[in-house]
Amino acid sequence: MAELDASEFRSLIISVFPHLTGAVFRLAAKGWDSIAIDVDDTLIFKFPRNLTAERVLQKEAALLDVIRPSLSMAIPDMRIHDGPPVFSSHTKIEGEHLIAEDYDALGGSDRQHLAEDLARFYAELHVLDADRMRTAGAAAILPWQSPEAVRAKALPLLPPDITSFARAVVSDFEALSPDPYGNIYGFFGGHGWNMAFDHAQRRLNGIYDFADSGFGPLHQEFIYSNFISPDLTARIVSAYEILTGRRLDRRRIAILTGFHRLSELAEFADDPAYVEEMIRSVATWAAAARVG
Numbered sequence: 001m002a003e004l005d006a007s008e009f010r011s012l013i014i015s016v017f018p019h020l021t022g023a024v025f026r027l028a029a030k031g032w033d034s035i036a037i038d039v040d041d042t043l044i045f046k047f048p049r050n051l052t053a054e055r056v057l058q059k060e061a062a063l064l065d066v067i068r069p070s071l072s073m074a075i076p077d078m079r080i081h082d083g084p085p086v087f088s089s090h091t092k093i094e095g096e097h098l099i100a101e102d103y104d105a106l107g108g109s110d111r112q113h114l115a116e117d118l119a120r121f122y123a124e125l126h127v128l129d130a131d132r133m134r135t136a137g138a139a140a141i142l143p144w145q146s147p148e149a150v151r152a153k154a155l156p157l158l159p160p161d162i163t164s165f166a167r168a169v170v171s172d173f174e175a176l177s178p179d180p181y182g183n184i185y186g187f188f189g190g191h192g193w194n195m196a197f198d199h200a201q202r203r204l205n206g207i208y209d210f211a212d213s214g215f216g217p218l219h220q221e222f223i224y225s226n227f228i229s230p231d232l233t234a235r236i237v238s239a240y241e242i243l244t245g246r247r248l249d250r251r252r253i254a255i256l257t258g259f260h261r262l263s264e265l266a267e268f269a270d271d272p273a274y275v276e277e278m279i280r281s282v283a284t285w286a287a288a289a290r291v292g
Helices: 006-016 051-070 100-104 108-126 130-136 147-157 160-175 218-222 230-244 250-267 275-291
Strands: 025-030 034-039 043-048 079-081 087-091 183-186 195-198 203-207 214-217
Touching: 006 025, 006 034, 006 043, 043 051, 051 079, 051 087, 051 108, 051 130, 108 183, 108 203, 108 218, 108 230, 130 183, 147 160, 147 250, 147 275, 160 250, 160 275, 183 218, 214 218, 218 230, 218 250, 230 250, 250 275
Parallel strands: none
Antiparallel strands: 025 034, 034 043, 043 087, 079 087, 183 214, 195 203
């Protein structure tokens, strides 16, 4: 699939959807698992890169079918086309990514509305029946790098001024007891690159990419919004507590956030295409955490 160019994607889509012959096709994203094609800014087609990605895509579609009726938030209505090659289609949820600079430009009421929408999304997701989700294909989320791997591969790459801070995060992570709420089915991808945010209306229209969803520790669900802003995470956590009655441990969330950044750095330590980006990610979090 990696060898296909834009014209070949177009041909494959039109062979199933001949009414799109006159449509505008553009590359929407090159993800880890799939290549996404945007058609007329109204449809998204995803083409898995390999057989493993194909299975992930089919699982995602099955999970979305179970999840969708239970959520207030819009999520993709994905359909699988058996091909060959196998690919998916869904109506595009209007909106763009939400990154730190976008969030910083929002006023207080818009920030709060966003946080409440996300808290409701998590609250509704976390009460889904575990057995039903397993039957649909949900499994344990992927593990992080071990503390030993982080110490060996990530810490030596960090600037001296944050190495001691990072070392303390690793030790704090090792000392954590199991999550007091155990494992839940969650999204585990609540960063701004999976959001369809309407910047004109300052509203979140929907969430997509459930490929990494699965069973994991409840507190871990709340670390990914820190890629947007720690302020957003704090607001989400407070709103979630009101909705669910659960009391969340903010220190645990902070430790998990830091260790996750270090784990990603350890994972990509030998990859020149991503290692500098991962170092910046750790440094950004360290600066925010020490200010906070």
